[in-house]
Amino acid sequence: MRQTTASTCCYCGVGCGVLIEHDGERILDVTGDPNHPANFGKLCSKGATLHLTGDLDARAHYPELRLGKGLARARTDWDSALDHAANVFAETIAEHGPDSVAFYISGQLLTEDYYAFNKLARALVGTNNIDSNSRLCMSSAVVGYKRSLGADAPPCSYEDIEQSDCLLIVGSNMAYAHPVLFRRLEAAKAKRPEMKVIVVDPRRTDTCDLADLHLAILPGTDVALFHGILHILLWEGWIDRDFIDAHTNGFDELKSMVRDYNPAMVADLCGIGVDELQTTAGLIGTSKRFLSLWCMGVNQSTAGSAKNSALINLHLATGQIGKPGAGPFSLTGQPNAMGGRETGSLSNLLPGHREAGNASHRAEVAEYWGVPALPEAPGLSAIELFDAVRSGKVKALWIACTNPAQSMPDQQKVHEALVACPFVVVQEAFFTTETCRYADLLLPAASWGEKEGTVTNSERRVSHVRAAIDAPGEARADWAITCDFARRLETLMRPSQASLFAFDAPSAIFEEYKLLTAGRDLDLSGLSHELIDRLGPQQWPFPTGSTHGTTRLYGDGVFPTDNGRARFLAEQYQAPKEKREARFPLTLNTGRLRDHWHGMSRTGTAARLFGHVEEALLSMSGDDMRRRRLLDGQLVKVRSRRGELLIPVHKDDSLRPGQAFMPMHWGDRFLKGMGVNVLTLPDFDPASKQPELKHAGVEVEKVELPWQFFALVEGGVQKRFEKLRPLFEGFAYASFSLTGRDRSALVIRAACNEAPDATQLAQIEQLLGLDEGPVVAYHDPRRAVGKRVRIEDGRIVALSLSGETAARDWLKQLWHDGTANQALRRWLLAPLSTPPGGGVRAAKTLCNCMNVGEDAICAGIDRGLDLNGLKRELGCGTSCGSCVPEIKRLLVKQPAVA
Incomplete structure (x- = not known):
């Protein structure tokens, strides 16, 4: 019998309520709880697929x-x-x-x-x-709140997002990291277009698509930016002197310090225009209700505490705290x-x-x-x-x-x-x-x-x-x-x-x-x-005898400090620990993907969550790639002062030259070589002890690994994964992921200088189920090239390509489609490695909630559907909405036919 249990999501700090449908033994489905005040029934792609995660084969069952x-x-x-x-x-x-x-x-x-x-x-x-x-x-946010306001207590509520007139998002791709809150912001801005949204981020992320102004500052220059904004607020008289005098300490020292942060100097240091800086200060200074939101881009820094306090300074200087739609609001990363x-x-x-x-x-x-x-x-x-x-x-x-x-x-x-x-x-x-x-x-x-x-x-x-x-x-x-x-x-x-x-x-x-x-x-x-x-x-606070919680803090201007006053912190801008130099000319930033969470111990068990981004990639600007003569998808070696990693490179126009980006989720389980954090540095903020995970100096160079391997196998995915993973330790590069919308399969990509030992390759083929049975195989020992496909009931259930992998996307698409056509059989028995019809784009899932692929969305656009039509016909964008910015970009790139 189906039962429903109300609980909460286990991912980010939004704290969404969920309704778990189960039969007392298995979790069958998950929906948003319409009565929970954090999300009112909305869930993101991760929360909406919770019932698909937690494969029992990946669970620890006994000591x-x-x-x-x-x-x-x-x-x-x-x-x-x-x-x-x-x-x-x-x-x-x-x-x-x-x-x-x-x-x-x-x-x-x-x-x-x-x-x-x-x-x-x-x-x-x-x-x-x-x-x-x-x-x-979160530790830099803790220090920031404690030093400036007296306690580790975010003073705001989610409803302030809807009530703000000017909202500053700093160091957060909110559209990916906190999608349910971002949907609330989207709805609020649609209802009140006069609301201004400013996004501060070195990358142009999906969050920036909503912004009236995107400040693509150079990584690590946040403190200088905030001081520069305060300089202009002081110059223009956009401060609340009555609030400062009645409720704060330390303003004169800060005022004296920020005199040196003039617009020209700050704009040059941050890599933005003077006009952008002045516009930002004007929007903040003239707003009746100013709210700031921030996350790891501020906290994960050797100056994270200073960034937090410098941002809070703006709220204290303008009196924008303790009232609806205003205040400094740190977005928590974990549940x-x-x-x-x-x-x-x-x-x-x-x-x-x-x-x-x-x-x-x-x-x-x-x-x-x-x-x-x-x-x-x-x-x-x-x-x-x-x-x-x-x-x-x-x-x-x-x-x-x-x-x-x-x-x-x-x-x-x-x-x-x-x-x-x-x-x-x-x-x-x-x-x-x-x-x-x-x-x-x-x-x-x-x-x-x-x-x-x-x-x-x-x-x-x-x-x-x-x-x-x-x-x-x-x-x-x-x-x-x-x-x-x-x-x-x-x-x-x-x-x-x-x-x-x-x-x-x-x-x-x-x-x-x-x-x-x-x-x-x-x-x-x-x-x-x-x-x-x-x-x-x-x-909270919710003292004994209370009948309801406390919506926001400090409305009376009294702070939990020794004298009841908030404190201005005057700290100079300090550059990140690792500066760009000849040996390591690129700055590596790390961050979140839309559909994965942390180290993927849970999301890594759900094939659907790999549909949007299937493998670990290093993103670079087109200019930096051309300078190094790199092609999209090519394997590169990324080096830092601490280690190196082999990974495919991806052209990303959201990045400025001199910067690189890699998702935080990939560790040694899914990417051979210890993952992204083999590159990051352990130096930390002296006050918060939080490490600078967002800013590492790296260099990137091309890698030539001529012998390549690709495999896909469905059935018993986790058990196969555990047995297959150790066999790739000797490969120079190896990457593992899942794929599938309705069926799940393990995907392996690997490369090395020369073909591995035949015995090792035979072990791999055996574990893939490609050693016997209904398997069609072709092998060219002279070229060390082979291809094997297992076909059952007219469809592919396992395949491998060894030596070179030009046909991998075509074969993967055939697996997704559930077909094993005559073209496949002819190709299998021929010496040619390239697939019929040339290159085939890999299938990509744009909407994980409704399981809608990019190919279906593009086909809908070709038929003349606009965004609302796509939502009605395909269902994409109707649940968490995280796919909507990407769909909008497709509509611009490939406009609907009238």
Whole structure:
């Protein structure tokens, strides 16, 4: 019988409500929850395909333990696994002290999971060595809010997007990263065309299509831009002196500093026109309601904290904060990065927005937890933590729900650290992540749709996450694993004392945690799982006795600082760590794709989500490619000071010369060579400890690999993937992806200098199912060229091309079409490698929500359909709308016939 469970999406920080349709055992479908105030029923392409993800073949089903380095892990039971972990941690702590162990956790955990880990690390183990992957995305925003406004509290609500008169989007491709909010912005601008939208981004992204003004600043020059805008605001008198005098400190120092940031100097430094700078300042200064939105382009920088504060300065100077349609609004990257900050799950924080370095804060939490004291020694942030693991200072590391062997910068050192660590525990739902390779103990965790707790989204709204089905195999909820381990460790470290972890449900954890926020800026004391079920998701602060949440903060002009005043920060512009120079003349930027998320542990299990961008590509401007004599699709070597990567190059007119772009999602699982972060640098912001993932110096050169390989195989995709992946370690280049709209197939692309050993190639063909049965094959040993196609029931189910791959797109299209025609049979038996009819464009899915390909959209345009006609006939653009900007570009390029 079909049932429906209301929950939330597990991807970005928008925090969309979802309705999970299931039969009690399997998730069957997902739709947006029309009653959830974050999305009102809308979902993006990722959220709308959640039911297609999480292939059980990719899931960890039972604990596995490695009893010695170099040995394979073997299945074990939960008692043995957690007893072993407790013994190793206890022995390590006894011999080397509590700071010899560490925990690295995730913004994808629920608040209750976070709290359990935090209490385990600080109250029981006695270390501040607990950090979250939120360090990589949100920590500069945290510092910016705390320094400028007094607390890590975004003051705005999503409804301010619709109420703003001037909206500044900085360092965010909102159309890809937060599509549901972008749809709200599109609708608001359509309703009020006078609303002005300014986008600041080195690239011309889909977000820029909505903008009245796009400032394509040079990467890393944001601080100079914001100071230059303030200079003009001061010159023109577009500031709110009454607000400044009544509610802020530090303005005179900032005013003195920005005098030097004159329009000519700033425009030259940022690579924009003086007129663009003055127009921007005019739009901001004359607007009645000014809102700013930003994301990783601001935060992931060695000057991320300065960028955040310089942007907030503009709001304080104009009094544009604490009122509808106005304020500085950081867009969170992960679904519960906010909950992690609330519970204190960064190495420098404690629960309730307290500081680990503050003695009175430590005393308050220690008293509440009933322990003598909390550790005083500063904890290690993410980069520092893995450096300590590599150097041997940290000897036992617990990683939960995150994939540092893909997401951390300077991957070579991260992999070395994981190899060197004597004991690595990985608590993970998907055994396929790069980090799981290094687990001495792998603990299977429940995932989305299988666990209960709370999350807090970007607008401070707390939602109840509900389980629809049981986790597969022996997988358990994260809080339950953590508390079970903690109780075992307690018996070794503090025997005969009452347990600190006597929780029987996530609601019990929330009830304990929320009282640590009472009276604080984020007061959650009036909330409970039951209340959220009754009233719906609520924004904090929500003190005891409240009947509704707090829509926006600081409307009274009082800030949570010592004197109640906000602070202007006067910090000079500092250039990014790596400047362009002769050896590395290109600046590499990293960012998101529309349909994938983070390291693809989940989205990488859904073939449909590869339809828009199927493989890892390096994007460069046409000028830079011509200068290096590169052709579109050609393999290149990308070098930085830390490593190199082989990858196809792609011409992208959205980039200025001197810049390159690569999506953040590709790691060593899908792209041989450790992925994009083998290139990025570990240098970090001194205040936030957030690394500069957005700005690395690189050079690009052509690679000649004459022997190429291409394969496609459907059926048992994940199992085949796990067996095939190791066989390509010897290839110079190898890329893996999925394809398919209705059927799924694994796609492999590889290349090397010469043909691999015949035995190795035979192993590959066997795993592809191309060694026997209804297989048509052609082999030319003199040219080392071969082609094999398996045809069942009149259609292709597997194929491979070895030696050269000119026919790959044609064959892939035949597979998509489900046909094996006479042209295919004639081509298979002929020495010619090129496909009949010449080149064939690879199929591309433009609308993932409705499963509509570019070919169908182009055919509709040829028939005379406009955008509305395409929506009516094909359904594209009617769900999340992320495909609409690209469809509009096709309509301009290929206008409908009247």
